[in-house]
Amino acid sequence: MQPAADATVFIVDDDAGVREALAWLLRSRRLLSAAYASAEEFDAMLATGFRPSQACCLLLDVRMPGMSGLALFERLAERNLVQAMPVIFLTGHADVPTAVDMVKRGAFDFCEKPFSDNALVDRIEEALRKSGEVLAAQRAKGELQTRLADLTERERDVMELVAKGLPNKLIADQLAISVRTVEVHRARVFDKMEVKSAVELANLLRTL
Amino acid sequence: MTSHFVPATPFGRRRLTSWRRWSLWALLGVLVVGLLVTLVYLASRYEASQAQSAVERDVADALSDIRSALTRNVQTLQALQAGQFNREEWQQEANKLLRDNREWVRIEWRSPQLAVLSAADTPYRPPVFARFERDNSLPEVQQACTTARHISSPAYARSHFVPQADGTGLELLELCLPEVSGGRVTGYLVATYSLGELLASRIGPQLGRSQEISFTEADGTRLAMHGLARRGSRVFTAQQLLDLPGSTMVLRMDSWRANPDVFPNVLTALVTVMSIALVTVLFMLGHDTRRRLRVEQDLADALAFRKAMEDSLVTGLRARDLEGRTTYVNPAFCQMVGFSQDELLGLEAPAPYWPPERAEEYRRRQQVRLTGGNRPPREGFESVFMRKDGTRIPVLIIEAPLINAHGLQTGWMSAVLDISEQRRVEELSRASQERLQATARLATVGEMASLLSHELNQPLAAISSYATGSINLLAESPAHSDDLQLALKRIAQQAERAGRVIKSVHDFVRRRDQAREPVAPALLVDAILPLVNLQARKLGVRVESRVPEDLPRVLCDRTMVEQVLLNLARNAMQAMDEARVAQPSLLLQARIAGTSEIGKRWLEFSVADVGPGIPEEVKTQLFTPFFTTKAEGMGLGLSLCRTVVEQHGGYLVFEPNLPQGTIFRFTLPAQPAFPART
Numbered sequence: 001m002q003p004a005a006d007a008t009v010f011i012v013d014d015d016a017g018v019r020e021a022l023a024w025l026l027r028s029r030r031l032l033s034a035a036y037a038s039a040e041e042f043d044a045m046l047a048t049g050f051r052p053s054q055a056c057c058l059l060l061d062v063r064m065p066g067m068s069g070l071a072l073f074e075r076l077a078e079r080n081l082v083q084a085m086p087v088i089f090l091t092g093h094a095d096v097p098t099a100v101d102m103v104k105r106g107a108f109d110f111c112e113k114p115f116s117d118n119a120l121v122d123r124i125e126e127a128l129r130k131s132g133e134v135l136a137a138q139r140a141k142g143e144l145q146t147r148l149a150d151l152t153e154r155e156r157d158v159m160e161l162v163a164k165g166l167p168n169k170l171i172a173d174q175l176a177i178s179v180r181t182v183e184v185h186r187a188r189v190f191d192k193m194e195v196k197s198a199v200e201l202a203n204l205l206r207t208l
Numbered sequence: 209m210t211s212h213f214v215p216a217t218p219f220g221r222r223r224l225t226s227w228r229r230w231s232l233w234a235l236l237g238v239l240v241v242g243l244l245v246t247l248v249y250l251a252s253r254y255e256a257s258q259a260q261s262a263v264e265r266d267v268a269d270a271l272s273d274i275r276s277a278l279t280r281n282v283q284t285l286q287a288l289q290a291g292q293f294n295r296e297e298w299q300q301e302a303n304k305l306l307r308d309n310r311e312w313v314r315i316e317w318r319s320p321q322l323a324v325l326s327a328a329d330t331p332y333r334p335p336v337f338a339r340f341e342r343d344n345s346l347p348e349v350q351q352a353c354t355t356a357r358h359i360s361s362p363a364y365a366r367s368h369f370v371p372q373a374d375g376t377g378l379e380l381l382e383l384c385l386p387e388v389s390g391g392r393v394t395g396y397l398v399a400t401y402s403l404g405e406l407l408a409s410r411i412g413p414q415l416g417r418s419q420e421i422s423f424t425e426a427d428g429t430r431l432a433m434h435g436l437a438r439r440g441s442r443v444f445t446a447q448q449l450l451d452l453p454g455s456t457m458v459l460r461m462d463s464w465r466a467n468p469d470v471f472p473n474v475l476t477a478l479v480t481v482m483s484i485a486l487v488t489v490l491f492m493l494g495h496d497t498r499r500r501l502r503v504e505q506d507l508a509d510a511l512a513f514r515k516a517m518e519d520s521l522v523t524g525l526r527a528r529d530l531e532g533r534t535t536y537v538n539p540a541f542c543q544m545v546g547f548s549q550d551e552l553l554g555l556e557a558p559a560p561y562w563p564p565e566r567a568e569e570y571r572r573r574q575q576v577r578l579t580g581g582n583r584p585p586r587e588g589f590e591s592v593f594m595r596k597d598g599t600r601i602p603v604l605i606i607e608a609p610l611i612n613a614h615g616l617q618t619g620w621m622s623a624v625l626d627i628s629e630q631r632r633v634e635e636l637s638r639a640s641q642e643r644l645q646a647t648a649r650l651a652t653v654g655e656m657a658s659l660l661s662h663e664l665n666q667p668l669a670a671i672s673s674y675a676t677g678s679i680n681l682l683a684e685s686p687a688h689s690d691d692l693q694l695a696l697k698r699i700a701q702q703a704e705r706a707g708r709v710i711k712s713v714h715d716f717v718r719r720r721d722q723a724r725e726p727v728a729p730a731l732l733v734d735a736i737l738p739l740v741n742l743q744a745r746k747l748g749v750r751v752e753s754r755v756p757e758d759l760p761r762v763l764c765d766r767t768m769v770e771q772v773l774l775n776l777a778r779n780a781m782q783a784m785d786e787a788r789v790a791q792p793s794l795l796l797q798a799r800i801a802g803t804s805e806i807g808k809r810w811l812e813f814s815v816a817d818v819g820p821g822i823p824e825e826v827k828t829q830l831f832t833p834f835f836t837t838k839a840e841g842m843g844l845g846l847s848l849c850r851t852v853v854e855q856h857g858g859y860l861v862f863e864p865n866l867p868q869g870t871i872f873r874f875t876l877p878a879q880p881a882f883p884a885r886t
Contacts, residue, residue, distance in 0.1 A: 015666045017702055021673035024695060028677035063662060092665050114668030117676040 055132035247477035302328035403432035546596035780817035
């Protein structure tokens with residue numbers, strides 16, 4: 001399965017030759033890429049409030065003058081981006097142990113230079129897919145949050161009890177309101193949360 | 209009392225002090241003499257006053273004796289008077305009284321008209337009035353009795369002189385007792401005293417040998433005296449008034465003293481002064497002794513302290529007199545050279561701790577030193593001593609002239625420091641320094657390898673990307689010739705870039721070629737021996753090096769070749785250690801390898817071990833870079849070694865060592881015997 005057409009591969013490497021070569025390789029596989037010459041540049045871009053909306057991943061060189069790849073990875077982790085933007089480290093022979101350590105700490109994978117071939121691109125596509133999934137989940141969660149935010153306080157109380165599977169009568173007793181009122185609220189909740197049944201509502205709430 | 213005008217020279221000061229000392233002595237003499245004179249004067253004054261007061265006392269005693277005697281006598285006579293005797297009885301009584309009292313010469317009983325009724329004369333002398341009629345003394349009797357009648361009590365008359373038949377005379381004193389009955393005088397009792405006898409009988413017994421007692425008139429006319437003084441040169445006189453009713457006399461006492469009383473007084477004074485002087489001297493002596501004791505104690509303390517210090521010093525101390533004899537050594541020195549104090553003291557050159565092969569040189573040096581030929585260097589000089597067991601020890605000797613209390617030089621004091629430890633530390637520090645340098649060099653090699661791998665990685669990664677991309681594009685049809693062209697161009701560029709990296713390494717290596725210098729093979733081996741030995745000691749390897757002295761020098765990059773030797777030696781030791789060889793030994797050798805056809809001479813170095821040898825499957829890969837059999841090895845050692853040797857134009861090979869082990873050999877060019885002119 002191909003990742004979305006507008007998925008972007010970010011490349012951070014201080015070596016222009018490597019950047020261009022990688023971009024070229026990705027293009028040969030119909031992948032978009034955006035290259036940055038230093039970790040600082042990419043970090044500045046993140047600081048402007050950039051949040052990935054499309055599937056993306058980051059090819060990150062470990063050894064760079066100035067801010068190293070590892071430091072940039074730390075910054076991503078601080079911003080909670082390593083799920084939505086999986087990181088693949090580009091390492092020389094000497095940096096392998098470090099890269100392994102990074103994978104344990106949430107990096108997606110690492111690739112040893114000078115072997116950037118199709119296997120790497122395959123991993124990149126996997127990363128993009130993962131990124132897409134994460135973003136979709138995040139979006140769904142976000143929508144659910146906005147729907148929940150629409151509910152009044154009384155509606156929320158009723159919803160919680162409905163999700164537990166209590167009949168209207170009991171709910172009315174607990175909240176000291178009439179069964180009629182409960183029914184009205186219930187209907188409003190189903191309407192706002194775009195569900196048809198109490199079971200569906202319970203499933204939806206479980207994703208939170 | 210220091211004077212500002214006295215120059216502060218020792219001489220001036222000495223003169224001043226001597227003058228002061230003499231004046232003090234003179235003053236002391238004057239004082240002593242003055243003291244003596246004063247003492248004598250005072251003593252004689254005292255003696256005189258003592259004598260005077262003694263006389264005064266005696267005369268007062270005599271007076272009271274006489275008074276009481278006279279009073280008692282009056283009572284005796286009154287008893288006679290009251291006796292109511294007839295004439296014969298009275299006569300008898302009176303005679304008895306006269307026998308008892310020598311001072312009376314005559315007692316008379318007289319009528320109221322003073323007619324003698326009865327009289328008695330003293331039995332002790334011829335009758336007093338034999339030559340000179342009694343009537344001649346009637347006026348005195350009358351005077352006494354008149355006075356007595358007037359005062360109705362006994363009374364005396366003035367004394368009068370009665371010449372005697374033998375040509376002498378007596379001074380007599382009449383006493384008259386009135387006899388009263390019914391208010392009328394019925395008679396008189398007259399007793400005649402001899403003043404001389406009175407003195408003799410009443411005072412005589414108590415009188416001293418040199419005393420004279422006498423009655424005199426108020427004007428000093430002597431009436432009677434007793435006692436005969438040996439006439440001394442000084443007389444002390446005392447007088448007392450004897451006031452009797454109707455008569456007044458003076459009792460005078462003369463006491464004679466010998467005048468040369470000065471001598472005993474001088475003696476006394478001398479003794480006194482001597483005693484004072486003695487006590488003073490004793491006191492001063494005591495004080496002096498105490499001070500001496502204190503000083504002695506301080507000295508003893510200082511000595512003990514000095515001794516403790518000398519004994520606790522780790523520095524050896526040795527003193528020599530101007531003849532070069534050893535006069536003092538401290539325990540540290542003895543310990544250093546292993547000889548006891550008794551074996552060293554008093555010895556002349558050559559000292560037993562001089563190594564025999566250097567004794568002559570040392571003797572000359574000492575000769576020069578003793579004759580004042582050269583000053584010893586302040587920072588000391590290094591020398592070699594021999595212990596008693598023959599081992600040589602390097603020492604640092606610091607010499608200083610020994611100056612005695614008079615400021616004269618009496619010899620030399622040497623502080624001797626054993627610097628073998630220092631040498632060892634220096635060796636160690638040098639070894640560790642070298643090890644550090646080697647490590648640094650290795651680190652540099654590691655750094656360089658890492659840098660190179662990174663530098664090469666980049667173009668290779670790019671090439672790999674382009675190549676893969678191109679393959680991807682070629683798999684599609686139609687082929688994107690433009691893209692492929694670009695990719696191939698980039699591949700060429702990146703390959704060139706990789707080539708440049710390789711070239712820079714070559715340039716670096718070529719730069720090292722200029723660092724070639726002629727080095728003696730022995731020096732190359734010696735340079736690494738400390739490091740090798742360090743490891744050898746740890747692993748228990750016996751290291752032997754056979755490098756003949758007469759080998760020609762090697763033309764090489766010294767540092768690199770040392771590294772090669774070190775690397776081979778270490779490999780050998782590690783191999784033996786890992787295989788747990790029973791008696792590991794390492795042999796470093798250098799020899800002439802032969803001459804090539806163009807007259808170039810070669811030297812061959814070899815490193816031989818008795819380890820497990822090299823397995824067949826390893827032999828082929830041994831010099832491959834990054835091939836290693838060690839856990840932490842980089843796989844660069846041997847390949848670098850071979851590279852270094854080959855850069856010098858030599859070769860590096862290995863072969864089995866018989867019966868076991870491996871020998872690595874490599875050749876290096878020798879310096880041409882006749883260096884070509886450049």
